[in-house]
Amino acid sequence: MVASGPAGGDAPRVRFAPSPTGFFHVGSARTALFNWLFAKRAGGTFVLRIEDTDEERNREEWIDGIVSAMSWLGMAPDEGPYRQSDRVGDHRAAADRLWAAGAVYACDCTRQAVEERIRGNEVPGYDGYCRDRGIEPGPGRALRFRVPDDGATVVHDLVRGQVAFPNAAIEDFVVMKSTGQPLFVLANVVDDMAMGITHVIRGEDLLPSTPKAILLWGALARSGGPAGLPAFAHLPMLVNEQRKKLSKRRDPVAVESYRDRGFLPEAFVNYLGLLGWSPPGGQEIVPLADMVRAFRLEDVNHAPAFFDVTKLTHMNGEYIRALPAEEFVARCAPWTTGPLAPWPADRFDEQVFLQVAPLVQERVSTLDEVPAMVDFLFLAEPLVDAAAWAAVGGDELAAGLLAAAVDIYQQVEWTAEALHQATLRLAESSGRKLGKAQVPIRVAVTGRRVGPPLFESMVALGRVAVLARLRAAQERLSSP
Numbered sequence: 001m002v003a004s005g006p007a008g009g010d011a012p013r014v015r016f017a018p019s020p021t022g023f024f025h026v027g028s029a030r031t032a033l034f035n036w037l038f039a040k041r042a043g044g045t046f047v048l049r050i051e052d053t054d055e056e057r058n059r060e061e062w063i064d065g066i067v068s069a070m071s072w073l074g075m076a077p078d079e080g081p082y083r084q085s086d087r088v089g090d091h092r093a094a095a096d097r098l099w100a101a102g103a104v105y106a107c108d109c110t111r112q113a114v115e116e117r118i119r120g121n122e123v124p125g126y127d128g129y130c131r132d133r134g135i136e137p138g139p140g141r142a143l144r145f146r147v148p149d150d151g152a153t154v155v156h157d158l159v160r161g162q163v164a165f166p167n168a169a170i171e172d173f174v175v176m177k178s179t180g181q182p183l184f185v186l187a188n189v190v191d192d193m194a195m196g197i198t199h200v201i202r203g204e205d206l207l208p209s210t211p212k213a214i215l216l217w218g219a220l221a222r223s224g225g226p227a228g229l230p231a232f233a234h235l236p237m238l239v240n241e242q243r244k245k246l247s248k249r250r251d252p253v254a255v256e257s258y259r260d261r262g263f264l265p266e267a268f269v270n271y272l273g274l275l276g277w278s279p280p281g282g283q284e285i286v287p288l289a290d291m292v293r294a295f296r297l298e299d300v301n302h303a304p305a306f307f308d309v310t311k312l313t314h315m316n317g318e319y320i321r322a323l324p325a326e327e328f329v330a331r332c333a334p335w336t337t338g339p340l341a342p343w344p345a346d347r348f349d350e351q352v353f354l355q356v357a358p359l360v361q362e363r364v365s366t367l368d369e370v371p372a373m374v375d376f377l378f379l380a381e382p383l384v385d386a387a388a389w390a391a392v393g394g395d396e397l398a399a400g401l402l403a404a405a406v407d408i409y410q411q412v413e414w415t416a417e418a419l420h421q422a423t424l425r426l427a428e429s430s431g432r433k434l435g436k437a438q439v440p441i442r443v444a445v446t447g448r449r450v451g452p453p454l455f456e457s458m459v460a461l462g463r464v465a466v467l468a469r470l471r472a473a474q475e476r477l478s479s480p
């Protein structure tokens, strides 16, 4: 029996080993985070290794996406990024050693021939046809690992406990393709060995390949490689609300898309940390530094973790509200001063934004909601929402209210409190509640029915603009 066990000794070395075949997936980000947390807590080293050997599916931009998203989330690697493709020579040398030791055999079966032969077999996978044919390696010949016929390979998993795989159910798997390209499982093990990885922490979808990795590790160790197996920890899958594995097509899984929508990295990373783990006290707001102190692989759950976008969004709102106003203003820059800003750059006034910032913070969950909350302040004319205007147009008292508002706002002291009192009197005299009386005024001034509190908004916009907008709305109402 070949078994894995926790490596003893010095500070741990862990790696995050993504294959750059698409946008950076939230599940991968969670795997990266758990590796990072584990390394930081133990004073170890976090290595980034890009597993880019699948030339057809890799793209350079996906690699950039991984590196930049990791730095956005505050978990930059201590070493790397290394490229697996730079190490193909080592993978080939390892295959040669395996051949010399008799751990692999050459196979010239075509896929079609194998499929025809094994159809209907009780044990799925390759049938060992070339095992004892004694053919030499060469072009057009794959190398297959000679898996022991009996016994079991046991993964001692730090999350899942002991998982035993009967060797009879493991096929003689390919380690080198007939094209001479090393396969994932070989490259992965050779690199983990070369990089001194002590703990392999990765998604549960890779658990079925782990017995193969353990068998390879043993064979390589016997043929001159380092002996100590790494410890393994397989993290629970992320699922959607139908409890199905998150899918690239159905679910919003790209980390980049959350950054672009104005999720704060500290909120996002906090939420990721709760996907399969929770701190001993069970609290949900756990800043990264606290997570580092509390994180233990032993506390990771087996059960699939629900990636709940609603909960994530709610948590983001909490983080937004906790920011000092100046910091909030700075974080909003991509939406207020960059190409995403819906107003001309020269009309934006940071001091005016700062004035309403705390009120906006209370009302948004993501930063991309900010422009619609404050565009009335920085556009020459408010963008009038059609439904909002229709409501005003259908209100026979609106024109009178607007006219009266112009009258009193001309004189009133320009503070939120004075505007509040004046509008209260206006409402009373028209027999309305304040909330209802405010609707035409808000729509005239901001173009919308919802937004930051009206009186503070008016103070920030200034008396001249407010009066002009009220008059314009009044005219619009009276023109047929």
Ligand code: GLU
Pocket: 016, 017, 018, 019, 051, 188, 200, 201, 202, 203, 206
């Ligand atoms: N490159 C593999 C993948 O992205 C991960 C390998 C590993 O973590 O061992 O699925």
